[in-house]
Amino acid sequence: MCTGNICRSAMAERLTLAALGPGSPIHVGSAGTRARPGLPMAERASGVLLRLGGDPGGFASRPLTAGEVARADLVLAASGQHRAEAVALHPMAAARAFTIVEFGALARAVPAGRVLGHGDSVRRARALREEAAALRGLVRVERPDIDDPYGGPRRAYREAARRIADALAVPIRLLTHMTHGPA
Numbered sequence: 001m002c003t004g005n006i007c008r009s010a011m012a013e014r015l016t017l018a019a020l021g022p023g024s025p026i027h028v029g030s031a032g033t034r035a036r037p038g039l040p041m042a043e044r045a046s047g048v049l050l051r052l053g054g055d056p057g058g059f060a061s062r063p064l065t066a067g068e069v070a071r072a073d074l075v076l077a078a079s080g081q082h083r084a085e086a087v088a089l090h091p092m093a094a095a096r097a098f099t100i101v102e103f104g105a106l107a108r109a110v111p112a113g114r115v116l117g118h119g120d121s122v123r124r125a126r127a128l129r130e131e132a133a134a135l136r137g138l139v140r141v142e143r144p145d146i147d148d149p150y151g152g153p154r155r156a157y158r159e160a161a162r163r164i165a166d167a168l169a170v171p172i173r174l175l176t177h178m179t180h181g182p183a
Contacts, residue, residue: 104167
């Protein structure tokens with residue numbers, strides 16, 4: 001989640017969907033704390049996303065709701081302020097809400113075996129969330145917020161997308177890792 005749901009959270013959603021692949025049992029969505037519903041992804045965000053292998057097609061912005069926060073197994077926010085706004089909507093989500101960068105840093109510190117030992121991606125996702133939450137406060141997170149590129153130069157969009165992709169790389173690798181070789 002981010003502010004308008006047309007740049008950072010939109011890119012995070014579509015990068016994750018591309019990495020998980022079609023038919024993934026993990027549901028991924030995005031929203032914005034001040035989003036106007038139905039807007040397409042920002043043009044520069046869409047261009048950067050395409051170069052990274054994501055598909056902006058059919059994207060439509062959505063406002064963040066308390067119900068969405070309550071139903072989410074994991075809430076990833078572009079900034080600490082966004083995380084705080086999500087938790088304010090549903091305080092019980094505090095333990096499962098992180099900034100994108102924070103979650104990536106915590107995931108890198110989780111011993112892979114604690115996640116990969118679970119047979120399917122949904123159980124792995126839950127295990128990863130629990131392991132990351134247990135490490136909160138024990139792992140230093142550099143620059144946990146991703147700057148809003150909206151209205152900025154292409155470089156700002158590339159930097160935001162790079163930070164998102166870097167932060168999500170380990171969690172996605174843990175969720176998509178094949179435990180068995182081909183038959």
